[in-house]
Amino acid sequence: MTYGTATLIGCGALVLGGPIGLSLVANLIRRQREFGRRPLRLFVASGMIVSGAIFLFGGPAFHRLFPPPYDPMLANGKGLDLRGFLFWWAAWAGAALTFTIALAYGVDLSRLRRSRQAA
Numbered sequence: 001m002t003y004g005t006a007t008l009i010g011c012g013a014l015v016l017g018g019p020i021g022l023s024l025v026a027n028l029i030r031r032q033r034e035f036g037r038r039p040l041r042l043f044v045a046s047g048m049i050v051s052g053a054i055f056l057f058g059g060p061a062f063h064r065l066f067p068p069p070y071d072p073m074l075a076n077g078k079g080l081d082l083r084g085f086l087f088w089w090a091a092w093a094g095a096a097l098t099f100t101i102a103l104a105y106g107v108d109l110s111r112l113r114r115s116r117q118a119a
Contacts, residue, residue, distance in 0.1 A: 011087065011090035022102055022105065034116070035113060055092060059089075
């Protein structure tokens, strides 16, 4: 596996891992007949915590897992090596997407809960 392939797989995991996990949990909550405020609040709070963890720790963790290959031209100070920054940008995008998904599903689940209580 080349560094480019590992970078694409890692960036895909950073961007899509959090939102897919939150979507699965939201669908599990939605399938319950009756759910209270507590699971809803825990879902939104955990989504925000996961978003912060991806933002703070996702980029550095993947940068350590897949370090850029040694290039003598860049190592001697003759060039700027930006290959590792893609992990950071993917982590930031994944965190923003996870935060947005958590809030959107929180609003959707609260509306569903109110409509089920009214019926």
